[in-house]
Amino acid sequence: MSEAIALPRVEEEARPRPAVRRVLGLSRDAWPRILMPLIIGIASLGAWETAVRVNEVPPWIVPAPSVIWATLLRDWHTLSVSLWITLQITFAALASAAGLGLLLAILFAQSKWIELSLFPYAVVLQVTPIVAIAPLIIIWVDDVRLALLICAWIVAFFPILSNTTLGLNSADHNLRDLFRLYRASRVQELFLLRLPAAMPLFLAGLRISGGLALIGAIVAEFVAGTGGRSSGLAYRILEAGYQLQIPRMFAALFLICVTGIVIFLVLGFVQHLLLRHWHESAVRREG
Amino acid sequence: MEKRFRNGTLALRGVDLDIGRGDFLSLLGPSGCGKSTLLRILAGLIEPSAGSLDWPMAVHDSRGAAKPKLGFVFQEPTLLPWATALANVALPLRLEGMARSEREHRAATALARVGLAGFETAYPRALSGGMKMRVSIARALVTSPDILLMDEPFAALDEITRFRLNNDLLSIWQEAGFTVVFVTHSVFESVYLSERVVVMAARPGRVVREIAIAAPYPRDEAFRTSAEYAALCRTVSLCLGEAIAA
Numbered sequence: 001m002s003e004a005i006a007l008p009r010v011e012e013e014a015r016p017r018p019a020v021r022r023v024l025g026l027s028r029d030a031w032p033r034i035l036m037p038l039i040i041g042i043a044s045l046g047a048w049e050t051a052v053r054v055n056e057v058p059p060w061i062v063p064a065p066s067v068i069w070a071t072l073l074r075d076w077h078t079l080s081v082s083l084w085i086t087l088q089i090t091f092a093a094l095a096s097a098a099g100l101g102l103l104l105a106i107l108f109a110q111s112k113w114i115e116l117s118l119f120p121y122a123v124v125l126q127v128t129p130i131v132a133i134a135p136l137i138i139i140w141v142d143d144v145r146l147a148l149l150i151c152a153w154i155v156a157f158f159p160i161l162s163n164t165t166l167g168l169n170s171a172d173h174n175l176r177d178l179f180r181l182y183r184a185s186r187v188q189e190l191f192l193l194r195l196p197a198a199m200p201l202f203l204a205g206l207r208i209s210g211g212l213a214l215i216g217a218i219v220a221e222f223v224a225g226t227g228g229r230s231s232g233l234a235y236r237i238l239e240a241g242y243q244l245q246i247p248r249m250f251a252a253l254f255l256i257c258v259t260g261i262v263i264f265l266v267l268g269f270v271q272h273l274l275l276r277h278w279h280e281s282a283v284r285r286e287g
Numbered sequence: 288m289e290k291r292f293r294n295g296t297l298a299l300r301g302v303d304l305d306i307g308r309g310d311f312l313s314l315l316g317p318s319g320c321g322k323s324t325l326l327r328i329l330a331g332l333i334e335p336s337a338g339s340l341d342w343p344m345a346v347h348d349s350r351g352a353a354k355p356k357l358g359f360v361f362q363e364p365t366l367l368p369w370a371t372a373l374a375n376v377a378l379p380l381r382l383e384g385m386a387r388s389e390r391e392h393r394a395a396t397a398l399a400r401v402g403l404a405g406f407e408t409a410y411p412r413a414l415s416g417g418m419k420m421r422v423s424i425a426r427a428l429v430t431s432p433d434i435l436l437m438d439e440p441f442a443a444l445d446e447i448t449r450f451r452l453n454n455d456l457l458s459i460w461q462e463a464g465f466t467v468v469f470v471t472h473s474v475f476e477s478v479y480l481s482e483r484v485v486v487m488a489a490r491p492g493r494v495v496r497e498i499a500i501a502a503p504y505p506r507d508e509a510f511r512t513s514a515e516y517a518a519l520c521r522t523v524s525l526c527l528g529e530a531i532a533a
Contacts, residue, residue, distance in 0.1 A: 174365040177332050181359050182382040182430075192381070196369045277410045278368040 063247040068254060071247040079236060079248075083255050086217055086232040089145065090263070093152030094213040098206055100153075101160030105202075109168035109194060110186070119165075126158035130216060134223040148220040148232070155216030156209040163205030167198025200279045203271040210263040218256060298324045299335075300491040308433075311460060311467045313477035313484045315523065317531050321492025322470045326436050329468060330359050358427030358465075360437040364419035366411040366426075372398060373407035376425045383430075397425040400459060417448035421455075428459070434466045441476070453479055454507065461504055474527060478519045479511060486523065488530035495530040498523055 022028070045065045051057070052064040059067055072079065104122075108115035134151045141147040171194050179189045221234035233252050240248040275282035299321040306312055314322040327333050329340065331354070342355050366375045373394050380390035395407060401421040411419055420440060427435055441449040457480060460467055471477050477484045484498045500519055502510060510516055 172365065174361045174363060175367065177327075177330075178359065178361075178365060178378075179382070180332060181330055181357065182379045184382045188382055192378070193367070196367070199369070278412060280412075 060244050060246045063250055067247050068250045071245075072251040072254065075248055075251060079233070079252060079255060082231060082233045082236045082252070083259070086214075086221065086234070086256075087259065089148045089152055089217040089221075089232065090214045090259070092149050093156050093217060094206075094210055094263075096149070096153050097157035097160055097209050097213060101157050101205070101209075102164055102202065104161055105164035105168055105198070106190065106195075108165050109190070115165070122158060122161055125154055128154075130155050130219050131223065134220050138220075138224050144224055148217060148224060151220030151223075152213050152216030155219075156213035159208040159212065160202065160205040163201040163208075164198050167201030168194045170201070171197040200271075200275055200281060203267070203274065207264065207267045207271060210267045211260055214256070214260050214263060298492050299328075300493045302338075302492070302494055304485065304494065306466060306468065309464050309466055310483065311469070311481045313469045313471055313481040314487060315471055315474065315477045315484050315527060316487030316492075317489050317527075318472065319492075320487040320489040320530075322487050323438055324492065325487075326438050326468060326470050329434070330357055330436050355433035356430055358430060358432035358435045360420075360423050360427050360435070360440045362439045362442055364411065364416075364423040366419060366422055368411050370410075371407065372403065372409050372411070372414070372422045372425075375411070375422055376429050378426060379430050393429055394425070397429040398422070400428065401425045402455065415448075416444055417452060420444065420452060424452075424456070424459075428463075431463075432465055434468065435460075437467065437469045439470050439472065442472070449476070450508075450511075456480070457504065457506060474520055474523050478516065478523055479506060484523055486526045486530050488533050495533070496526050498526060 026034075049064050049066060052062055057064075063071075104118070108119065130151055133154075134147075137150050138144070138147045141150060175193055175197075176189070179193055184192070217232065218234045221232040222238065225232075225235040225238045233256055236252045237249050240246070240252065272282050302321075302325060314325060316322050324333070328335050366372075367378065370378070373391060376397050377390040377394035380393060385393075395404075398404060398407060401424050403418060403421050403425065406414070406418065406422075411422070414422065423440070427437075441452055444452065453476065456467075467481075469477070469480060478500055481500055484500060486495045486498065487493065488495045498519075502515060502519070
């Protein structure tokens with residue numbers, strides 16, 4: 001092998017990267033994806049504003065977007081504190097869901113018996129409505145923050161567990177044979193084959209869970225908020241409802257939506273960064 | 288040697304083969320004749336139900352078991368899609384625990400050997416089918432195996448690419464001198480490549496006949512168009528026809 005003569009280099013060329021035309025730093029076909037939803041959004045807001053003004057709808061029924069925006073700026077201090085609390089719970093829930101979901105999925109992949117015995121209970125946890133058990137958790141757990149975190153975690157963790165379990169088991173059978181042929185250890189097989197193979201599904205699960213963690217946090221806050229023991233964005237909504245401060249309710253709602261969208265986009269970007277070299281979902285189609 | 292699957296199917300019956308060091312042997316037969324099963328038994332991926340494999344020439348490993356170094360090429364390229372060509376070829380060495388610089392050096396050499404110098408950093412999806420198969424062959428060669436087991440490696444490729452890979456495989460084999468066991472369902476490919484064609488029949492899988500292909504190496508396009516080649520293909524075809532009818 002050492003004094004091997006190399007074959008002449010293969011003439012075929014690797015598929016050339018298509019030249020991407022850029023406008024203001026973004027590729028040309030990225031623009032419609034940004035502009036079209038933006039146009040629709042602005043048009044709807046304009047229609048809303050006009051309808052409210054023309055019909056003189058009072059702000060405690062439907063506030064105009066301009067009023068909501070003004071309220072958002074005016075109450076930014078209170079709202080931002082609440083937003084920060086909700087964000088902390090959401091990210092803590094997402095991180096622990098990702099960590100524990102991944103660990104549990106790895107455990108499942110190591111032993112069919114563990115998977116068979118535990119997976120049904122994960123399903124039970126998933127199908128139990130969080131609104132129904134949130135009051136119990138809030139009663140049982142003294143620390144409100146921790147109670148909220150547990151609620152959000154329960155909602156967020158299942159997609160990661162089920163997706164990663166599927167991903168770990170979906171490694172190509174020939175590749176598994178190859179690893180066996182070269183006498184790879186279980187750890188080697190896990191890190192060099194199964195985990196990378198599970199990556200696309202894990203990330204897809206993470207993207208679903210990102211939104212769910214936020215929903216879980218909000219729902220739990222609502223439940224806790226009715227007891228007056230919370231201070232996140234959902235509590236602001238409840239509070240504003242009691243006080244008939246409808247514009248503030250909308251402002252808080254707006255912040256929740258924006259948070260959800262940002263989480264979705266950030267996780268999508270992470271997914272793209274990690275998979276762009278190899279996975280079909282992250283590779284631009286040519287032609 | 289025999290192989291019976293757990294569902295009771297007898298996949299192989301009374302297979303008795305002698306493979307010499309440095310041989311180029313083809314297993315030829317219809318689908319379901321157990322040629323892939325035989326190859327997987329040789330690879331140690333499955334155990335025979337009866338009979339045994341002897342490796343008289345093999346070095347004894349630390350556990351005292353005689354096992355030659357194997358290289359395996361699957362029907363599909365079977366590459367890690369998330370790893371570069373270089374990392375894919377270096378994989379067997381990585382599993383052995385070889386240091387990074389050493390294994391990358393060897394992998395680069397193996398890639399150059401199959402004509403893919405300069406494609407080290409390419410990801411599999413950017414490579415054509417033929418190039419992916421070359422990477423797969425480089426990966427099998429990187430450990431300097433005693434035996435190269437190939438399971439219909441070129442079946443999914445177009446004919447032009449297949450001819451080129453046939454020639455390249457022959458030149459690598461002649462220079463390195465390892466043993467090749469090549470599973471195929473193509474009469475022409477088996478005659479072109481091998482010193483010996485083992486014709487197999489199905490249900491149950493068994494060896495029907497061994498045909499020696501005496502033509503000298505190096506074989507090239509002149510051989511592919513010679514009357515001798517045509518005659519050999521005819522012989523093997525007839526034999527295969529009988530095997531299918533039997």
